[in-house]
Amino acid sequence: MLEIKNLHARIAEDGTEIIRGLDLTVKAGEVAAIMGPNGSGKSTLSYVLAGREDYEVTEGDILYNGESILDLDPAERSARGIFLAFQYPMEIPGVATMEFLKVAINAQRRARGEPELKVPDLIKKVREASGSLDMDMAMLKRPLNVGFSGGEKKRAEILQMKLLEPKLCVLDETDSGLDIDALKIVADGVNALRSPDRAFVVITHYQRLLEHIVPDTVHVLSRGRIVKSGDKSLALELERGGYAGIVGEAA
Amino acid sequence: MNVHATTTPTRTAAEQALVDGFAARVSDFPGDAATVSARDEAVERLKAGLPTRKVEAWHYTDLRRLLAKVPPHDPTAGVEPLAPVLPDSAILAVRNGIAEAAPAIEGIEIVRVAEALAEGRMASLAPLDGDDVVTRLNTAFVTDGFDLLVAEGQDIATSLELQNLHAGGQVHARFGLKAGRGSTVTVVERQAGTGEALSSSVSEVTVEDDASVRWLIVQEQDAGTSHMAQFRARLGRNARLTLFIMNAGGRLVRQEVRVDQSGEGSDFQLRGVNLLAGEGHTDVTMVLDHSAPHTTSTELLRNVATDRAHGVFQGQIRVDRIAQKTDARMACNTLLLSDDAEFSTKPELEIFADDVACGHGATVTEIDHDHLFYLMARGVDEKTARGLLVKAFLREVVEELDDEPVVEALEAKLDQWFAEHG
Ligand SMILES: Nc1ncnc2c1ncn2[C@@H]1O[C@H](COP(=O)(O)OP(=O)(O)O)[C@@H](O)[C@H]1O
Ligand SMILES: [Mg+2]
Numbered sequence: 124m125l126e127i128k129n130l131h132a133r134i135a136e137d138g139t140e141i142i143r144g145l146d147l148t149v150k151a152g153e154v155a156a157i158m159g160p161n162g163s164g165k166s167t168l169s170y171v172l173a174g175r176e177d178y179e180v181t182e183g184d185i186l187y188n189g190e191s192i193l194d195l196d197p198a199e200r201s202a203r204g205i206f207l208a209f210q211y212p213m214e215i216p217g218v219a220t221m222e223f224l225k226v227a228i229n230a231q232r233r234a235r236g237e238p239e240l241k242v243p244d245l246i247k248k249v250r251e252a253s254g255s256l257d258m259d260m261a262m263l264k265r266p267l268n269v270g271f272s273g274g275e276k277k278r279a280e281i282l283q284m285k286l287l288e289p290k291l292c293v294l295d296e297t298d299s300g301l302d303i304d305a306l307k308i309v310a311d312g313v314n315a316l317r318s319p320d321r322a323f324v325v326i327t328h329y330q331r332l333l334e335h336i337v338p339d340t341v342h343v344l345s346r347g348r349i350v351k352s353g354d355k356s357l358a359l360e361l362e363r364g365g366y367a368g369i370v371g372e373a374a
Numbered sequence: 375m376n377v378h379a380t381t382t383p384t385r386t387a388a389e390q391a392l393v394d395g396f397a398a399r400v401s402d403f404p405g406d407a408a409t410v411s412a413r414d415e416a417v418e419r420l421k422a423g424l425p426t427r428k429v430e431a432w433h434y435t436d437l438r439r440l441l442a443k444v445p446p447h448d449p450t451a452g453v454e455p456l457a458p459v460l461p462d463s464a465i466l467a468v469r470n471g472i473a474e475a476a477p478a479i480e481g482i483e484i485v486r487v488a489e490a491l492a493e494g495r496m497a498s499l500a501p502l503d504g505d506d507v508v509t510r511l512n513t514a515f516v517t518d519g520f521d522l523l524v525a526e527g528q529d530i531a532t533s534l535e536l537q538n539l540h541a542g543g544q545v546h547a548r549f550g551l552k553a554g555r556g557s558t559v560t561v562v563e564r565q566a567g568t569g570e571a572l573s574s575s576v577s578e579v580t581v582e583d584d585a586s587v588r589w590l591i592v593q594e595q596d597a598g599t600s601h602m603a604q605f606r607a608r609l610g611r612n613a614r615l616t617l618f619i620m621n622a623g624g625r626l627v628r629q630e631v632r633v634d635q636s637g638e639g640s641d642f643q644l645r646g647v648n649l650l651a652g653e654g655h656t657d658v659t660m661v662l663d664h665s666a667p668h669t670t671s672t673e674l675l676r677n678v679a680t681d682r683a684h685g686v687f688q689g690q691i692r693v694d695r696i697a698q699k700t701d702a703r704m705a706c707n708t709l710l711l712s713d714d715a716e717f718s719t720k721p722e723l724e725i726f727a728d729d730v731a732c733g734h735g736a737t738v739t740e741i742d743h744d745h746l747f748y749l750m751a752r753g754v755d756e757k758t759a760r761g762l763l764v765k766a767f768l769r770e771v772v773e774e775l776d777d778e779p780v781v782e783a784l785e786a787k788l789d790q791w792f793a794e795h796g
Contacts, residue, residue: 197747266766
């Protein structure tokens with residue numbers, strides 16, 4: 124489903140290369156975990172997948188269902204089913220969460236040639252999804268993410284993921300800022316979405332999340348490259364030995 | 375450039391057209407002897423020329439240069455009626471400079487300005503100061519309008535819409551409102567038309583003690599129209615005035631706001647939305663006097679400028695020596711949507727009292743790229759995402775009016791503007 128080939132990407136503004144020859148393949152139905160120390164380029168990878176303009180791809184390619192997505196803008200990528208749950212979701216004053224959900228859901232539906240959802244159907248759908256994430260509907264009247272706690276923001280991201288029904292879900296440190304109960308709720312939400320035609324790239328710094336969202340593959344990112352891949356036992360190995368050993372070994 | 379040219383200052387085409395237009399029409403203008411002499415005096419001053427950027431009050435709007443064309447009045451121009459902004463308003467329309475028969479509204483006395491002029495009952499034809507070109511222009515040429523008197527203690531449930539409409543040419547209207555003690559009223563002042571035109575309008579509002587007035591100016595002139603307007607008001611003791619201004623059109627627009635908070639404990643709220651597109655130049659210039667103790671005011675403007683539009687806000691707050699405990703806050707925030715759009719802000723506080731709280735702030739920003747990315751990452755296309763962000767920026771000002779039908783009607787106006795310019 125996702126094939127990243129020798130990807131090089133740099134910060135558009137100053138040309139600093141962050142992703143330095145990254146290869147990664149994720150199949151439909153797979154949950155791939157990306158682990159790596161702070162600053163290794165995990166978030167940058169997620170942004171490059173989503174098409175953020177602040178980064179330029181200088182070499183290599185990203186194939187999604189066999190086609191390059193490098194020329195697509197973030198909205199077009201989203202419409203094709205790529206979803207990024209942000210590490211730091213942005214606060215957008217003045218845009219009511221509910222209104223935003225309506226616009227986003229209907230944009231997706233239009234892109235797929237489905238009819239737009241009417242308001243009552245939409246509210247019903249949102250109520251069900253937010254209920255399963257133990258979220259208060261009253262929160263959705265507030266401007267998007269404004270004044271949400273760290274945990275509320277992360278739940279709101281997963282809520283959007285549930286509602287938009289993407290095919291490739293990239294979760295950037297969704298566990299950070301969550302207590303253990305919230306972590307379980309969020310993990311259940313993700314697990315409920317697992318299906319043979321959907322893939323996940325779960326970025327995390329700690330092994331903790333992977334106890335709840337059990338990955339099929341684990342990849343270690345260091346200085347912009349995947350330096351080691353394995354199955355879920357690699358995550359445990361990292362937990363015991365830290366990154367230093369593996370990163371050093373690869374260097 | 376011919377540096378050897380030694381011409382004496384000659385009138386611009388626009389200045390000449392004003393002088394000629396006055397000569398041609400003066401015998402048809404309504405008014406008693408005092409009105410006639412007020413007109414003559416006004417036109418004499420106009421003959422000396424329109425203000426340039428050397429005049430401080432006109433520094434950002436060089437009227438002499440910007441008022442390129444003054445078409446003649448066209449008595450045959452047919453003006454279509456216009457549905458009101460608030461669905462249930464009673465309409466008081468001035469079409470092509472002539473006031474239509476007004477509906478009867480309980481609690482309000484309505485007089486046509488043409489009659490008031492003929493009977494010498496229009497008191498305020500004089501300019502407010504030496505640079506008050508808008509009033510001079512209007513006084514010289516005014517033909518009609520409405521003068522309203524809301525009786526003491528009346529709470530007028532029906533909103534009124536005063537319309538100054540044209541279909542090209544020239545129109546000069548005047549509106550008056552006196553809200554008697556303890557009365558409440560909502561007025562929409564609608565400035566609209568089609569085609570090349572010069573439109574002027576002066577509104578004078580007196581809010582007597584304990585009365586409450588909400589006045590909404592909705593200006594949606596044609597891209598070929600120059601519009602010179604002034605809103606003046608005086609506030610009595612514990613009087614409240616909310617003035618909302620939406621500028622959404624016009625080639626050259628000057629909207630002046632002159633408010634005197636002469637009543638102790640009075641409150642003035644100014645909210646403004648300037649939607650600027652095309653080649654338009656829109657100038658909102660406010661002079662606010664806090665001239666009594668315990669007066670409060672807040673002025674909040676939000677501007678969006680695209681294409682090659684240019685906007686101006688001059689906000690002067692003067693706090694008199696005796697106006698202790700004044701609380702005045704002014705903010706002007708602009709979102710520039712194109713590289714060639716511009717907005718100039720000039721806040722000015724003149725404070726002569728020592729126990730006051732006054733502040734002002736101004737920002738000019740572009741659409742936040744991170745916000746745009748976030749919305750687009752959810753599948754919202756760029757145009758729609760920009761629209762959401764711009765509307766969010768403006769909406770705060772509109773929503774503060776805190777009256778659902780009014781907010782809805784104004785948001786519909788925002789949507790309409792975006793559909794055309796977003
Ligand atoms: N837009 C940016 N501007 C400046 N530095 C950046 C930017 N994006 C990433 N970086 C730098 O690139 C490196 C990788 O960052 P990031 O992808 O956020 O790492 P991670 O998510 O693995 O912690 C860091 O050194 C970070 O400071
Ligand atoms: Mg990160």
